[in-house]
Amino acid sequence: MRLLIIGNGITGVTAALTVRRLRPEAQITLVSEESEHHYSRTALMYVYMGHMRYQNIKPYEDWFWRENRLTLVHATATHLDAARQHVTLHDGQQLGYDKLLLATGSVSRAADWPGQHLRGVQGLYGLPDLARMEQSTRGIEHGVVVGGGLIGVELAEMLHSRGIGATVLVRDAHYWGSVLPPAEARLVDQQFEENHVAVRYQTELAEILGDAAGQVRAVRTTAGDEIACQWVGLATGVTPNLTLANTSAVETDRGILVDELLQTSVPLVYAAGDCAQHRQPAHGEVPIEQLWYTGRMQGETVAHTICGTPTPYRRGVWFNSAKFFNLEYQTYGRVPARPEAGIDTFYWEHASGRQGLRINFRSAPGFAVTGFNALGLRLRQAVCETWITAQTPIQEVMSHLGAANFDPEFYRQHEADMVAQFNRQFPQHATVLRHRKGLFFR
Amino acid sequence: MSFSSAAAPSLALAQPPLADISPAEKATLAAVGLGLLALLVAAFDADAWRARLSLYAALALISGGTLAWSWLKFGRRPAGVQQNNLWWRSSTSRGAVAWVTAVVLTGFYVLLYWYSSPDEQGNFGLLNGLVHALDPFSQALRARPADQWFLYGTFYTLAILLMGGRALWKYRHSRYQLIRTFSVMFFQLGFAFLLPGILQFFQQPEFYFTYFWPLKYDYLLPGTVDYLVQNGQALGVFMVFWGAVMSLLATPVLTYFYGKRWYCSWVCGCGGLAETAGDPYRQLSDKSRAAWRWEVRLIYPILGLIILVTVVMWLNYVLQGAILGSLADGLYRFYGFVIGAVFSGVVGVGFYPLMGSRVWCRFGCPMAAYLGLLQKHFSRFRITTNGGQCISCGNCSNVCEMGIDVKQYAQRGEPIIRASCVGCGLCSTACPRGVLNLENGPREGRYQASSLIHADSLRILS
Numbered sequence: 001m002r003l004l005i006i007g008n009g010i011t012g013v014t015a016a017l018t019v020r021r022l023r024p025e026a027q028i029t030l031v032s033e034e035s036e037h038h039y040s041r042t043a044l045m046y047v048y049m050g051h052m053r054y055q056n057i058k059p060y061e062d063w064f065w066r067e068n069r070l071t072l073v074h075a076t077a078t079h080l081d082a083a084r085q086h087v088t089l090h091d092g093q094q095l096g097y098d099k100l101l102l103a104t105g106s107v108s109r110a111a112d113w114p115g116q117h118l119r120g121v122q123g124l125y126g127l128p129d130l131a132r133m134e135q136s137t138r139g140i141e142h143g144v145v146v147g148g149g150l151i152g153v154e155l156a157e158m159l160h161s162r163g164i165g166a167t168v169l170v171r172d173a174h175y176w177g178s179v180l181p182p183a184e185a186r187l188v189d190q191q192f193e194e195n196h197v198a199v200r201y202q203t204e205l206a207e208i209l210g211d212a213a214g215q216v217r218a219v220r221t222t223a224g225d226e227i228a229c230q231w232v233g234l235a236t237g238v239t240p241n242l243t244l245a246n247t248s249a250v251e252t253d254r255g256i257l258v259d260e261l262l263q264t265s266v267p268l269v270y271a272a273g274d275c276a277q278h279r280q281p282a283h284g285e286v287p288i289e290q291l292w293y294t295g296r297m298q299g300e301t302v303a304h305t306i307c308g309t310p311t312p313y314r315r316g317v318w319f320n321s322a323k324f325f326n327l328e329y330q331t332y333g334r335v336p337a338r339p340e341a342g343i344d345t346f347y348w349e350h351a352s353g354r355q356g357l358r359i360n361f362r363s364a365p366g367f368a369v370t371g372f373n374a375l376g377l378r379l380r381q382a383v384c385e386t387w388i389t390a391q392t393p394i395q396e397v398m399s400h401l402g403a404a405n406f407d408p409e410f411y412r413q414h415e416a417d418m419v420a421q422f423n424r425q426f427p428q429h430a431t432v433l434r435h436r437k438g439l440f441f442r
Numbered sequence: 443m444s445f446s447s448a449a450a451p452s453l454a455l456a457q458p459p460l461a462d463i464s465p466a467e468k469a470t471l472a473a474v475g476l477g478l479l480a481l482l483v484a485a486f487d488a489d490a491w492r493a494r495l496s497l498y499a500a501l502a503l504i505s506g507g508t509l510a511w512s513w514l515k516f517g518r519r520p521a522g523v524q525q526n527n528l529w530w531r532s533s534t535s536r537g538a539v540a541w542v543t544a545v546v547l548t549g550f551y552v553l554l555y556w557y558s559s560p561d562e563q564g565n566f567g568l569l570n571g572l573v574h575a576l577d578p579f580s581q582a583l584r585a586r587p588a589d590q591w592f593l594y595g596t597f598y599t600l601a602i603l604l605m606g607g608r609a610l611w612k613y614r615h616s617r618y619q620l621i622r623t624f625s626v627m628f629f630q631l632g633f634a635f636l637l638p639g640i641l642q643f644f645q646q647p648e649f650y651f652t653y654f655w656p657l658k659y660d661y662l663l664p665g666t667v668d669y670l671v672q673n674g675q676a677l678g679v680f681m682v683f684w685g686a687v688m689s690l691l692a693t694p695v696l697t698y699f700y701g702k703r704w705y706c707s708w709v710c711g712c713g714g715l716a717e718t719a720g721d722p723y724r725q726l727s728d729k730s731r732a733a734w735r736w737e738v739r740l741i742y743p744i745l746g747l748i749i750l751v752t753v754v755m756w757l758n759y760v761l762q763g764a765i766l767g768s769l770a771d772g773l774y775r776f777y778g779f780v781i782g783a784v785f786s787g788v789v790g791v792g793f794y795p796l797m798g799s800r801v802w803c804r805f806g807c808p809m810a811a812y813l814g815l816l817q818k819h820f821s822r823f824r825i826t827t828n829g830g831q832c833i834s835c836g837n838c839s840n841v842c843e844m845g846i847d848v849k850q851y852a853q854r855g856e857p858i859i860r861a862s863c864v865g866c867g868l869c870s871t872a873c874p875r876g877v878l879n880l881e882n883g884p885r886e887g888r889y890q891a892s893s894l895i896h897a898d899s900l901r902i903l904s
Binding site: 058 | 458461521522525528529530617618621638731827828830831837840847853874892
């Protein structure tokens with residue numbers, strides 16, 4: 001089998017590795033216009049901040065690809081001819097395939113803001129963006145970040161690491177309003193404050209203002225304020241990269257449309273990761289998933305289908321993680337930003353404002369646990385996942401809370417305090433803490 | 443429209459200019475610099491009193507400057523991972539400053555090992571001024587004049603205490619790091635500096651209760667055993683007993699329960715220096731497969747060699763030199779020179795700024811090899827990966843002083859069980875997603891990977 005993969009991000013690479021395992025004889029080629037080797041997109045910020053160099057964020061050493069017979073092509077795929085089963089590269093070279101995987105990822109999204117073409121205005125998605133940011137933030141005094149999501153806080157942290165002042169514009173009334181409940185968002189806000197990053201909530205970008213040389217000099221907000229700045233980071237999300245798909249008959253909408261086997265409308269052509277849009281997402285799931293984790297899972301799933309074992313994509317219990325300056329965040333299961341009918345919520349917060357834990361559970365008998373948000377605490381994914389899958393009653397979860405503690409040794413344990421507060425808030429479910437942290441209690 | 447540019451011909455990120463250092467930081471660094479100058483004065487001033495004064499002024503300036511600088515740099519910022527500009531700074535990224543530091547450190551070790559032995563007049567070569575400036579302190583602690591090893595011990599302990607102070611500020615958000623750093627400072631000051639001195643004060647054999655065979659190979663060799671028993675009487679017998687028990691019984695038992703970290707990153711003086719003075723250099727350890735191949739090629743033969751030396755020395759002792767004669771002595775001297783002095787001292791510490799802080803521990807230390815074999819095969823220790831939360835960012839591998847490419851395991855959901863892991867815990871501290879955790883647990887299923895991510899079966903190390 002000749003497998004051609006367009007994209008060397010986590011999705012394309014996971015698919016390649018899985019196919020190599022399942023089909024040792026397959027010919028596998030990965031085409032990427034961005035970089036010669038696979039790198040961790042999520043680690044770009046650490047390169048800018050000087051924690052690591054580019055070579056440190058490559059998940060595999062360079063010999064790995066050759067030794068595992070994975071052919072890497074550093075080129076732009078410009079045309080897909082699905083009828084003749086080949087892809088044309090920018091230099092005219094044609095690559096034939098038996099099966100094709102489109103894992104082309106995303107591009108930064110932008111509304112049509114006036115002034116967005118000025119020099120010093122950019123998103124952060126890939127290596128070229130990072131190089132551009134490196135150049136255009138040099139020696140500047142102030143940057144404005146547009147967007148109250150994960151990339152927004154990353155950009156603010158990056159500027160902060162270079163001693164550059166930052167202002168973040170956030171549309172919602174609190175940080176990451178679509179995902180975090182207000183209590184958790186307040187802890188994130190405290191991080192912004194401690195690190196002297198200004199945040200303007202309920203404020204959007206109205207216009208980017210430039211000087212005579214075409215360089216950004218300020219932004220005007222929807223509140224009418226003008227903020228002087230020499231750089232603007234647009235972190236308002238990403239959208240599927242359809243450039244190659246649109247040169248063919250492959251059906252697209254916002255993303256490349258796929259069924260649950262991650263097959264596109266064209267035979268032998270598959271799509272997975274950021275660029276794929278599920279025709280029928282499972283209940284409560286979004287059609288386009290743009291996470292490292294979902295990219296990896298889709299890449300693995302599609303590899304099985306490509307190798308002849310049709311495998312529907314099942315995401316399993318939701319999980320995600322992030323870090324906001326010094327505050328770690330993990331989430332398991334469903335924890336909506338706003339209260340939901342039929343779901344009770346327990347929230348504990350340490351007096352320092354550096355740790356918070358939310359546990360959601362059903363209000364109806366059974367009282368099954370449905371989700372966790374942890375801030376400044378580490379939870380054991382396997383335990384949380386088991387509890388959620390087994391619909392474990394909240395009482396049992398609370399009494400065994402120590403089993404989910406993944407904090408390092410000698411860290412203060414807060415389970416006793418959490419259970420005490422839980423008992424006050426939900427006397428009908430009152431319980432005692434039976435398991436403290438430790439491997440013995442798993 | 444797209445805001446991602448197309449493939450740029452060159453993605454090389456040019457080094458950015460570093461932000462200005464604050465005047466306060468400059469002042470503290472200047473104090474350290476003045477302290478180093480005063481050390482030179484102490485070394486070469488013919489007047490004994492001025493030399494002593496210079497030495498104590500030097501130590502005060504270096505100590506005060508280092509601690510104040512650490513607070514300014516790490517203590518004032520919010521507690522958390524503080525790695526900004528690590529790979530941009532010349533001092534921590536093998537730049538010019540690092541090379542100068544390496545040359546100075548290496549030069550000091552060369553002087554210490556080969557050009558500071560006292561002659562008949564009690565002249566300690568180029569280190570003479572510094573050694574004698576410490577005489578009053580040595581008299582107070584050990585009731586005897588200073589020698590070059592006392593000078594070395596004083597500098598070594600001071601380095602661990604001062605840079606330990608820096609580590610305490612830097613890692614104050616992690617209780618594991620705080621307690622561990624206190625531990626190495628305590629064992630160095632108490633057991634590797636004060637106690638041996640006090641033993642000498644009371645006319646007892648100098649003995650280090652925190653160094654064991656095969657790192658301190660002398661402690662199980664016939665010469666030292668004889669010496670201790672004859673010169674220390676009951677205490678000497680206890681010392682021999684202690685050394686044997688720690689090497690042969692306590693080491694396997696403690697390693698079974700806690701992994702090799704109980705020694706390497708909590709007690710050992712070499713580890714203590716690496717974790718404190720070497721902390722700015724931990725990212726420089728080579729993570730490549732090629733480096734790992736050198737590691738196994740060197741460290742196990744060295745363990746084999748010291749076992750051979752030990753066996754041969756005892757045979758020679760029992761047979762009273764009948765068969766092996768001078769061969770045993772030659773082997774002993776060869777090991778002492780190549781491994782004991784050149785590798786563990788000159789290369790082990792001198793090359794900190796170029797090859798990272800654990801060159802000796804990783805490539806040379808026979809104790810680490812012995813502990814590593816136990817850790818790999820007979821221990822409850824592992825670093826657990828938290829399900830599928832790894833994002834392959836590489837922060838864990840970056841901070842691993844032992845050159846373990848930690849992310850290779852984390853991104854496959856596998857626990858990290860490596861002979862070389864000293865359990866410093868920095869991978870867990872630096873992980874931005876809470877993926878790694880040092881744990882002691884049942885040995886069943888110790889190698890079990892997470893079911894939340896499907897490890898590919900492609901081999902990384904072979």
